[in-house]
Amino acid sequence: MEAEGSSSSVNAMIIEPASWKRACRDRISSLPDSLLLIILSLLPTIDAVKTSTLSKRWRNLWTQLRHLDLQFSPESFSQNPHYLQKARQKFLEFVSVCLILRKPDPLQRFHLSFNFYDRARHSAMVDVWVRSALERHVEELILDVAHRRVGGINRRKDMYSLPNSLYSYGFLTSLSLTYCEIKLPTNPLCWRLLRSLALMRLTTLSDDLLERIFLECSSLETLILKDCDGKSARTVAARNLKHLTLEELRYSLKLSAPNLVTVAIYGSVMRATHSLKDLVSLVRATIILRDARMGYYNSVDRVANHPLNSLLMDVHHAQVLTWCNCCTVLLALQEIRNLQSPFMRPRKLVLKVTLRRWETPGIYNLLRRSPELETLVLQINAPDACRGPKFIGEFKRVSKFFLSIYSEPKSTELSCLKHHLKNFEVEDFTGLLSNDSLSRAGYLKYQERVLGLVRFILRKALVLEKLTMNMAQMPNFEEISVGNQRQLDTTRKILSFPKASHARIVFLTNGM
DSSP, X not given: OHHHHHHHHHHHXXXXXXXXXXXXXXXXXXXXXXXXXXXXXXXXXXXXXXXXXXXHHHHTGGGGOSEEEEEOOHHHHOSSTTOHHHHHHHHHHHHHHHHHHSOSSXXXXXXXXXXXXXXXHHHHHHHHHHHHHHHTXXXXXXXXXXXXXXXXXXXXXXXXXXXXXXXXXXXXXXXXXXXXXOOOOSSOOOOTTOOEXXXXXXXOEEHHHHHHXXXXXXXXXXXXXXXXXXXXXXXXXXXXXXXXXXXXXXXXXXXXXXXXXXXXXXXXXXXXXXXXXXXXXXXXXXXXXXXXXXXXXXXXXXXXXXXXXXXXXXXTTOSEEEEEHHHHHHHHHHHHTTXXXXXXXXXXEEEEEOOOTTHHHHHHHHHHTOXXXXXXXXXXXXXXXXXXXXXXXXXXXXXXXXXXXXXXXXXXXXXXXXXXXXXXXXXXXXXXXXXXXXXXXXXXXXXXXXXXXXXXXXXXXXXXXXXXXXXOOOSSGGGHHHHHHHHHHHHHHHHHXXXXXXXXXXXXXXXX
């Protein structure tokens, strides 16, 4: 019996290492190539190529990738940051070798991004790379060859000129160009399958260019224009366009887009001079603008007659509106001058505000002009919202008088509160603005404006179902105890407000 016991224990010792080896087998390598290629496609191409050193199984696997993401990063090609020139040279060699070794199978996406600092030398290389991608029937092409010189200005002579073969290529579905010069040929464009187009840092934007693109790219649905410059004189028709994004645009776009569904505009108040007409299909509109210079707010007439008023009227019938406090200031101006702004159709209204004194009349005006509003969201002190104007001169004198006599609107003037408003949400509500705590007097004024609006909504909204108060996270550990006490006091105040409905009040305290 002892012999049998010892024998079984010895056999167990022999079998155990074998089973341990089977358990520790490389399970990732045992996956089929289709799954491994999906994993590799999530990595930058330089990292995917490095996996070829793992084993024979991985040696040529990356050559079957359908996505090539070739972005210059000095850290990937040189351990010493002082050898930037050598890192650039290694990157150029890597791109050429990568395209040579990659199998001639169809390519879904080709993303090239590097510092195009030597046009005479790099243009021929980029032409070869682009033609290589076109030969592989690439569907999505991203070219970012921006000249990233510190303090530099976009100059046409520094831009990369697209090869003629690209204009006659008919398999593109998505095209993104940064710092590229577009010279359309006399022959019609072959981009009939193109659905998405992004043009960034383009200095030659013109009505003729956009007109040809909209006319000859019949499938184009998404257009992104960022940091472009040019001159506009007439309205361009974009009959099939559905999604439009304008960011930091120094080109006054005049567009007629009857099928446009979403529009987003970012940039400066001074450059918000676009004209969008015939937006009969518009569903979602986002307008987030930065403050103008101080002198801009020196005259009431200058601000009241700004083209931004026309732009707000162009998008006023969208079902979802996202506006910054510059828009609420303009609506407050309409109050002060007794101007009749158009009625709006938003079912959801998102306001990125700092909720200073001048924004409150604008918010009330928005409620008055939005009779079908169902959801109101206040994103207080949102990161992408401007800080609000600092009035001087004539504006300061007029605003002081107006705010001293301004009163809350009557219930009969706010149809949305009587029949439609069901959800009201306040985000990032705390006594802190940015990373600095307010003084006690400043905090009380800020809190009173927020709670005054909450009190007004609770008292007037007859069909309100839910009020959500999102308390912001305190930036410093020392402020947590103070913040907890403030939140407790705020919660008690809100719960004591009279309600016109049976609305639920929810308090969210993230990070407290």
